[in-house]
Amino acid sequence: DIQMTQSPSSLSASVGDRVTITCQATQDIVNSLNWYQQKPGKAPRLLISDASNLEPGVPARISGSGFGTDFSFTINSLQPEDAATYYCQQYDDLPITFGQGTRLEIK
Amino acid sequence: QLQLQESGPGLVKPSETLSLTCTVSGGSMSSNSHYWSWIRQPPGKGLEWIGDVFYTAKIYYNPSLRSRVTMSMDTSKNQFSLKVNSVTAADTAVFFCARRRRAAAGRGGFDYWGQGTLVTVSS
Numbered sequence: 451d452i453q454m455t456q457s458p459s460s461l462s463a464s465v466g467d468r469v470t471i472t473c474q475a476t477q478d479i480v481n482s483l484n485w486y487q488q489k490p491g492k493a494p495r496l497l498i499s500d501a502s503n504l505e506p507g508v509p510a511r512i513s514g515s516g517f518g519t520d521f522s523f524t525i526n527s528l529q530p531e532d533a534a535t536y537y538c539q540q541y542d543d544l545p546i547t548f549g550q551g552t553r554l555e556i557k
Numbered sequence: 558q559l560q561l562q563e564s565g566p567g568l569v570k571p572s573e574t575l576s577l578t579c580t581v582s583g584g585s586m587s588s589n590s591h592y593w594s595w596i597r598q599p600p601g602k603g604l605e606w607i608g609d610v611f612y613t614a615k616i617y618y619n620p621s622l623r624s625r626v627t628m629s630m631d632t633s634k635n636q637f638s639l640k641v642n643s644v645t646a647a648d649t650a651v652f653f654c655a656r657r658r659r660a661a662a663g664r665g666g667f668d669y670w671g672q673g674t675l676v677t678v679s680s
């Protein structure tokens with residue numbers, strides 16, 4: 451199985467800040483990497499597909515980059531509604547696997 | 558607008574079989590661009606992919622659960638189902654059904670999700 455490791459596991463930032471989450475795969479997954487946002491009691495929401503493609507309706511202050519084994523997810527100008535847990539997910543090979551999640555707290 | 562809705566018992570006894578159904582509305586399951594998936598999330602923990610079913614009835618399972626899981630689909634009812642046998646407390650989780658885009662048909666990713674249903678394994 452391809453293991454996905456996210457860093458950090460949690461972080462706290464203020465409104466207006468820029469935050470970055472990283473995701474590392476145990477083998478080359480090309481750009482087969484998606485990012486999700488999950489709020490308590492809700493289903494995950496797909497934010498970015500194929501490492502860097504913003505999904506419709508997702509604000510442009512969110513972005514993703516990376517290729518191969520190392521990926522990053524960035525939120526610029528942090529807003530209160532960004533408080534959530536974020537997951538990366540690879541689909542280069544089965545089984546599909548997720549990172550362990552990064553909990554983002556807004557101060 | 559596509560919608561997915563999980564249904565099934567919220568409480569299952571240890572050693573018994575967990576059975577869930579996902580009903581898809583607002584679109585057809587007979588698409589060669591999508592898989593129909595089950596994902597679970599134990600309370601306070603991360604996401605685990607259980608498996609996918611394709612409209613041709615081809616099924617892909619997570620090897621970690623393969624020996625206990627059965628998935629199926631009924632395109633005439635726009636439903637797909639999950640069974641997990643010999644459950645233990647470790648199977649207690651929120652179960653989500655979701656639609657996964659085939660990378661070959663465009664972008665990948667689980668783009669539509671059900672709201673999730675909590676299944677507790679307890680006597």
